[in-house]
Every structure is written in C-alpha cells, then in structure tokens.
Amino acid sequence: MNDSLPEEIALRTETDIIVVRKSVREAATRLGFGITDVTRIITAASELARNVFLYAGSGVVRCRVLNGSDRVGLELIVEDHGPGIVDIDQAMQPGYTSGGGLGFGLPGAKRLMDEMEIESVVGKGTKITIKKWRKGT
Amino acid sequence: MSEERLSIIKVRDILMVTMPADPDDATVSALQERVLLAMERSTARGVVLDVSAVDSLDSFFARMIAETTRMVGLMGGRTVLTGIRPSVAITLTQLGLTLGKTRTALSVDRAFEILRDGSQQVQKP
Ligand SMILES: Nc1ncnc2c1ncn2[C@@H]1O[C@H](COP(=O)(O)OP(=O)(O)OP(=O)(O)O)[C@@H](O)[C@H]1O
Numbered sequence: 001m002n003d004s005l006p007e008e009i010a011l012r013t014e015t016d017i018i019v020v021r022k023s024v025r026e027a028a029t030r031l032g033f034g035i036t037d038v039t040r041i042i043t044a045a046s047e048l049a050r051n052v053f054l055y056a057g058s059g060v061v062r063c064r065v066l067n068g069s070d071r072v073g074l075e076l077i078v079e080d081h082g083p084g085i086v087d088i089d090q091a092m093q094p095g096y097t098s099g100g101g102l103g104f105g106l107p108g109a110k111r112l113m114d115e116m117e118i119e120s121v122v123g124k125g126t127k128i129t130i131k132k133w134r135k136g137t
Numbered sequence: 138m139s140e141e142r143l144s145i146i147k148v149r150d151i152l153m154v155t156m157p158a159d160p161d162d163a164t165v166s167a168l169q170e171r172v173l174l175a176m177e178r179s180t181a182r183g184v185v186l187d188v189s190a191v192d193s194l195d196s197f198f199a200r201m202i203a204e205t206t207r208m209v210g211l212m213g214g215r216t217v218l219t220g221i222r223p224s225v226a227i228t229l230t231q232l233g234l235t236l237g238k239t240r241t242a243l244s245v246d247r248a249f250e251i252l253r254d255g256s257q258q259v260q261k262p
C-alpha cells in the first residue's frame with residue numbers, strides 16, 4: 001500500500017509547496033481518508049512547508065504510512081536546518097508571528113491533525129512531526 | 138507560469154474571478170494586482186471570486202483573499218466570495234481563520250444577486 005509513497009520531498013522553492021500538497025493528497029486519498037480529513041492534512045502540510053520556506057529557506061518533507069495494530073494513519077515529518085524556534089510555546093500561540101503572517105499556521109496545524117510534535121534547537125533547525133489516524137475502520 | 142490559469146472576465150459591471158484548483162503562491166499573489174488593475178480598467182463595481190475549484194485554502198491564501206477584499210473596498214467595490222467547499226469551510230474554521238469582511242455566497246448566481254442588491258440599496262436614498 002505504501003510502496004508508491006514518495007519517500008522525501010525537497011523544499012527549496014515556493015513551488016515545492018505545491019508538490020508537497022499534491023503528494024500528501026495522493027497519499028491520504030490512497031490510504032482511504034475522507035475528503036475532509038484529506039483537506040485537513042493537506043492544509044496542515046501546506047502550513048508547515050510554507051514555514052520552512054519562509055523561516056528556514058529550505059528543508060524536507062517525509063511521508064510515512066503508520067500501520068498500528070488496530071488502525072492506519074499518515075505521518076508527515078517536516079524538517080529543516082534553519083534558525084530554530086526560540087520559544088515553542090509562544091510560537092504555538094494563535095496570533096503569534098515573527099514574520100508578518102497571521103500566526104495561525106502552527107496552532108492551526110495542530111488542531112487539524114491528531115498529533116503534533118515539535119523538536120527545535122536554536123541555530124540547528126526544526127523538526128515537526130504530524131499524524132492523522134483514519135477514522136471508522 | 139500557472140498564473141495564466143487565474144481567469145478574470147467582466148460580466149456586465151462585475152468582474153468574475155476564477156481561481157485555479159491548486160494555485161501556487163505566485164498565482165495567489167498575482168490575484169491582488171490583477172484584480173485591482175482590472176477594477177481600474179473596467180470600472181467594475183464589484184468582484185465575484187469563485188474558489189469552487191480550490192480544494193484547500195491555507196492561511197496564506199486566506200490572507201490574500203481578505204486583503205484583496207479590503208483593497209477592492211478601498212477602490213469602491215465589493216467582493217463576494219463563492220464556491221467554498223464543505224471540506225474547505227471546515228478546515229478554515231478549524232485553522233482559526235476568518236476571511237475578514239469578505240461576503241460569501243453559496244453560488245455564483247447568489248453572489249451576483251448580492252452585488253446587484255447591494256448597489257440598489259446604496260443608490261436608493
Ligand atoms: N520552521 C521554522 N523555523 C523557524 N521558526 C519557525 C518555523 N516555523 C515557525 N516558526 C516561528 O513560529 C512563528 C509562528 O508560526 P506560524 O506558522 O504559526 O505563524 P506565521 O508563519 O507567522 O503566520 P501564518 O502561518 O499564519 O501565515 C513564526 O512566525 C516563526 O517565528
């Protein structure tokens with residue numbers, strides 16, 4: 001089922017955000033997610049990918065199928081070697097932005113997904129893992 | 138490149154703007170300038186922005202729409218957004234986004250009605 005999932009999508013330019021959205025749509029649809037969940041996952045991925053492009057310049061998105069004992073899910077890992085996030089709690093606050101955005105990307109992505117984990121080291125980079133489990137199986 | 142897929146046509150005195158399915162940032166950014174230029178050139182009195190082909194709206198796109206509405210407003214026009222899919226409405230709301238003062242309509246027909254009625258209200262008194 002996961003053999004045709006793209007292993008890695010490089011994020012270097014704005015147009016790569018579209019590549020991420022397309023790949024994520026394909027992966028989520030193939031896994032049997034409903035249209036609303038597919039849209040949620042695409043939107044969360046789009047927010048994180050754009051953050052990489054804006055704040056770190058470049059990075060990578062990895063897509064993985066989660067095969068739990070009783071459930072199936074999709075995991076996305078969005079990683080960069082940019083400046084890192086100084087205060088993660090602050091960055092997660094709806095409305096907080098350092099870049100003239102709306103400050104909804106990170107908190108929004110968390111609400112749209114089932115799980116989100118941020119690892120960030122100042123000066124080293126940021127790794128954000130998001131997961132969505134398929135409902136109704 | 139895909140910027141060309143953003144279509145703007147004039148229907149009577151209203152600009153009908155149709156967004157492509159998965160616009161890149163350049164297309165979304167071009168939205169503002171192209172709509173405002175078209176407003177000026179055609180002396181349209183309102184804009185119908187059709188996003189029915191769009192299957193995901195992120196915070197960047199939403200901000201551009203809200204800003205475009207404000208800019209069109211500064212030029213004296215109104216914008217009505219139409220074609221938001223159910224899944225997009227759910228996602229936008231969960232993201233915590235609003236579209237500012239953008240009016241919305243369920244169909245293109247309704248959007249035209251809103252713009253027509255709105256101008257009658259303004260002209261009556
Ligand atoms: N990959 C990253 N590397 C460094 N800093 C980041 C990264 N992602 C987010 N941030 C920081 O966290 C803040 C909040 O991010 P968030 O996506 O919530 O809002 P935003 O990007 O500022 O605005 P929006 O996403 O609504 O357009 C950013 O302003 C930025 O300072």
Ligand SMILES: [Mg+2]
Pocket residue numbers: 047050051101104105106
């Ligand atoms: Mg952001």
